[in-house]
Amino acid sequence: MIITGEQVTKNLEEKCQVVIIGSGAGGGAIGAELAENGVDVIILEEGGYYTSKDFVPDPTKMIPMLYRDAGTSMIMGSPAIIFSEGCCVGGSTVINGGMCWRVPEKILKRWNIEFGLTDITPKTLEPFYEKVEKIINVAPQAPESLSKAEMLVHRACTKLGYLIRRNRRNQLNCTGEGLCVFGCPTDRKRSVLVTYIPKALNAGARLYADCRVKRIITNGNRATGVECHILDRATKKKKYTLKISAQLVICSAGAIQTPALLLGSKVGNSSKQVGKNFLCHPNVKIVGIFDQEVRYWAGVHQGHQVHEFLEEGMLFALGGVHPSLVSLSLPGYGRKSLELMELWNYMIVAGALIDDTTYGKVIRLPWGAPLAMYQIDDIEYERMLRAVALMSEIMFTAGARKVLLPFFQLQEINGMDDIKKIFSAGIKKEEIETLTVHAFGTTRMCADPKRGVVNQWGQVYDTERLFVVDGGIIPTSLGVNPQETIMALATRSGQYILENKNKFLG
Amino acid sequence: MAKNFSRGTERIIKALIETLKPRKPGFDPPAEEQMLQVADDFIGALPSHMKILFPLGLRLLEYGTLIFGPSPIPFSRMSLESRDKYIKGWIESKISLRRDLIKGMKAIAMTGYYAHPEVMKHIGYNLIDHLNKINVVDLNTPPAVPCDEEACNYFRELEKTGKWGPAEGLPGRAKKYGENV
Numbered sequence: 001m002i003i004t005g006e007q008v009t010k011n012l013e014e015k016c017q018v019v020i021i022g023s024g025a026g027g028g029a030i031g032a033e034l035a036e037n038g039v040d041v042i043i044l045e046e047g048g049y050y051t052s053k054d055f056v057p058d059p060t061k062m063i064p065m066l067y068r069d070a071g072t073s074m075i076m077g078s079p080a081i082i083f084s085e086g087c088c089v090g091g092s093t094v095i096n097g098g099m100c101w102r103v104p105e106k107i108l109k110r111w112n113i114e115f116g117l118t119d120i121t122p123k124t125l126e127p128f129y130e131k132v133e134k135i136i137n138v139a140p141q142a143p144e145s146l147s148k149a150e151m152l153v154h155r156a157c158t159k160l161g162y163l164i165r166r167n168r169r170n171q172l173n174c175t176g177e178g179l180c181v182f183g184c185p186t187d188r189k190r191s192v193l194v195t196y197i198p199k200a201l202n203a204g205a206r207l208y209a210d211c212r213v214k215r216i217i218t219n220g221n222r223a224t225g226v227e228c229h230i231l232d233r234a235t236k237k238k239k240y241t242l243k244i245s246a247q248l249v250i251c252s253a254g255a256i257q258t259p260a261l262l263l264g265s266k267v268g269n270s271s272k273q274v275g276k277n278f279l280c281h282p283n284v285k286i287v288g289i290f291d292q293e294v295r296y297w298a299g300v301h302q303g304h305q306v307h308e309f310l311e312e313g314m315l316f317a318l319g320g321v322h323p324s325l326v327s328l329s330l331p332g333y334g335r336k337s338l339e340l341m342e343l344w345n346y347m348i349v350a351g352a353l354i355d356d357t358t359y360g361k362v363i364r365l366p367w368g369a370p371l372a373m374y375q376i377d378d379i380e381y382e383r384m385l386r387a388v389a390l391m392s393e394i395m396f397t398a399g400a401r402k403v404l405l406p407f408f409q410l411q412e413i414n415g416m417d418d419i420k421k422i423f424s425a426g427i428k429k430e431e432i433e434t435l436t437v438h439a440f441g442t443t444r445m446c447a448d449p450k451r452g453v454v455n456q457w458g459q460v461y462d463t464e465r466l467f468v469v470d471g472g473i474i475p476t477s478l479g480v481n482p483q484e485t486i487m488a489l490a491t492r493s494g495q496y497i498l499e500n501k502n503k504f505l506g
Numbered sequence: 507m508a509k510n511f512s513r514g515t516e517r518i519i520k521a522l523i524e525t526l527k528p529r530k531p532g533f534d535p536p537a538e539e540q541m542l543q544v545a546d547d548f549i550g551a552l553p554s555h556m557k558i559l560f561p562l563g564l565r566l567l568e569y570g571t572l573i574f575g576p577s578p579i580p581f582s583r584m585s586l587e588s589r590d591k592y593i594k595g596w597i598e599s600k601i602s603l604r605r606d607l608i609k610g611m612k613a614i615a616m617t618g619y620y621a622h623p624e625v626m627k628h629i630g631y632n633l634i635d636h637l638n639k640i641n642v643v644d645l646n647t648p649p650a651v652p653c654d655e656e657a658c659n660y661f662r663e664l665e666k667t668g669k670w671g672p673a674e675g676l677p678g679r680a681k682k683y684g685e686n687v
Contacts, residue, residue, distance in 0.1 A: 057633055057637075058621055059617055059621050060540070060543075060544045060547065060617060060618055060621045063548075063617070064547050064548065064550075064551050069551055069552060069553045069556075070547065070548045070550075070551030070552070071548075072548060072551065072552055072553075072556065072610070072613075073553070078602055079602070080602075080606055100675075101675065101676070101677045102675045102676050102677070102683075104676065104677055104678065104680070105676070105680065105683050105684070122683030122684060123683070126683070129675065133675065138675070139673075140673040142648055142649050143652070143657070143658045143659075143660075143661035143662045143665065144640075144648075144649035144650070144651065144652045144653065144658050145640075145649055145653060146653060146654070146657050146658065146661055147653050147654055147657060148654040148656060148657045150657060150661075151654070151656065151657035151660045151661070154660075154661075154664075155660075163671075163678070163679060164671065165671055165672070165677070165678075166670060166671060166672075166673050168673065168675060172645060172646075173643070173645060173646065173647060173648050173649060174649070175640040175641055175643070175649040175651075175653075176640055176649065176653040177636075177637055177640065177641070178636075186641065186645065187645060188645060236551075295654070297631070297633075298636045298653050298654065299653040299654065299657070300653075305677075307677055307678045307679070310677055310678045311678070315677075322620075322621070322631075323620040323621075323625075323626065323629060323631050324616060324617040324618075324619075324620040324621045325617075327616045327619075327620050328612065328613045328616055328617075333525075333526040333528065333593075333612055333615075333616075334525070334526060334527065334528055334529065334590070335528065335529065335530045337528040337616070338528035338529060338530055338533070339530065341528065341620065341629050342628070342629055344629040344630055344631055345629075345630045345631075365555060367554060367555075369553055369554060369555065371555075408598075408605075430602055431605075479677075480677045
């Protein structure tokens, strides 16, 4: 049963065994795992409930509807990093590109050595990944769904000897609409909205949409429920209150919202690590301009990824998004902007995900909102320049005549010989255009309660009956897209709770 | 009348939209209303601290002419040519706050502009034709129509010859955990 804000006409009180805050990759997966095993679950989601019938290819409607703060969230720093996350039932899985990769083995080794997470190994994670991949239908793309741009870039990488991998995406018979970031209008992207949420609901879970959690209620050292505001969807203002008593509280609000909620509720922070260790995979983009028509948007978003430089902290992919969004990363305005955008069908947009080498933090502002801060360090800066240079090399090899760059001081280059200018132009860190869609680390797992917020099952150290199950528990940068790992860890936490019912639900 | 900002703020935003709007001789569609509507919607969705800071930033733009020139007239009352010069000064400023404000405003204005039907048609973004072409099968049937014939043939051939590369779950060169590749 889904209850939306407009259906609520009075203040409410509810009881359940488990209340889950957030309906995205973590909350959806653990919600289904618990509900299907007979647990009485309530899932709470701050955003609205929409289905594929509501999804239209219009950014002016979809971004305010599906994105937190209408996509205007910023991570403060120099440069500021534009941050996008979903705020709707299904969370960011509704608006992401649908990339599904398992965590690299060397990262798991690092978790073991640096954070004492000895039970999270390739072997122990395997069944959870398998389960997730089956539910969300992880598969490579069919040839029919790929654009000409994918072919040109694949040929270029092959020529350069760079490893380019078929992307693994949660999709079923994807035809290549290229509308992932506005919600898939045909349900071919198997987001949490169309997989885990229906499973949870069919098993009897209740879901409140338009519901913002204000506080986790505690009794002594034990979480006993949550206090929420039911929101008016249009104004996002409080209409009614909802109080839920539960035997177990699970936070799955994401690595930026969850720490603010824990800090505001004064729980979980005896290690002083809540909100610290923030990681975000800063991204940079370039645009290749070709003489031939490539229509890069006419095909799936990220059919391939370049994995040649993963070990060096860089992952590249093409991004097929709406002209409104591409225009933002192009230099200039007015006539210059139009003349560039008239080359729309001759463009290929590519982006690089940079593996973090530093940490930021998330603080809670006095009125309860989170503020994320991240200062790109010198290593990431060097990686960004290198990533832009390597992506430019791929573009020129693919036939581009010009590449537009994310640097204020050097806005374009016109051939292979110009690539060296990227390193000699005196590009300043603070003048690089950056963005991201990933967030981790702010409630990290660690075997040592002094260095982490949760144990390896997501259980909060200093508060009984409280779990965190979202990207925040991931203790290091992954270097690859995180949604599948978040779902696998959430499923694993769900199974741990089920195996210890007496302890957590008794 | 905008829902989410005052008349004073609306005047500044309208002047900004007029300055930033992409146009050239022979193509200047009437997109201002949509651009303003989108700005209104997006500003309404800003987080609470930004709802306070953004109008303050706009006031800095409006009256910053006293400090940054080219004339002491407020931004929204300048000629289009003067506004253009003034905005360039903000875009090229060494102060990141000035650059970021214009970047934010550009984002809001451009989203509305490039989502305008006449503009999408002008740049050749015929999405509906693409969707109609490829969506000829139901959810349970594999795609039947290539997005691009040449690309489809290229990848089919790679698949046939086993040269498309691995499709397993680990990133990079590894195919399975525990495998040294």
